[in-house]
Amino acid sequence: MFNEWWDINARGLGDQYPWGDINDNPWYYANEDVYSQHMLTTGSVMILPLALSLYFQYKRENKNGFYALLVCIICPYAADFVGGLIQ
Secondary structure (H helix, E strand, O other): OOOHHHHHHHHHHHHHHOOOOOOOHHHOOOOOOHHHHHHHHHHHHHHHHHHHHHHHHHOHHHHHHHHHHHHHHHHHHHHHHHHHHHO
């Protein structure tokens, strides 16, 4: 996720992507700005449970670490589902 944001925003490689309503692209392919913001937001939301999971494993709190890891597994599917609901 962060790699996509970096490629589009910092490196300016946006001309290599098919922007707009091509092949039933999702809503976030509308333009470079929307796509890069979506990738940054999604990546940030997904990194939080991962950081918590690593923290709980370091502190040997297995129960909380398990729940954080479970959120890490579910989060990409939830983000994709919510992204699919936005028109």
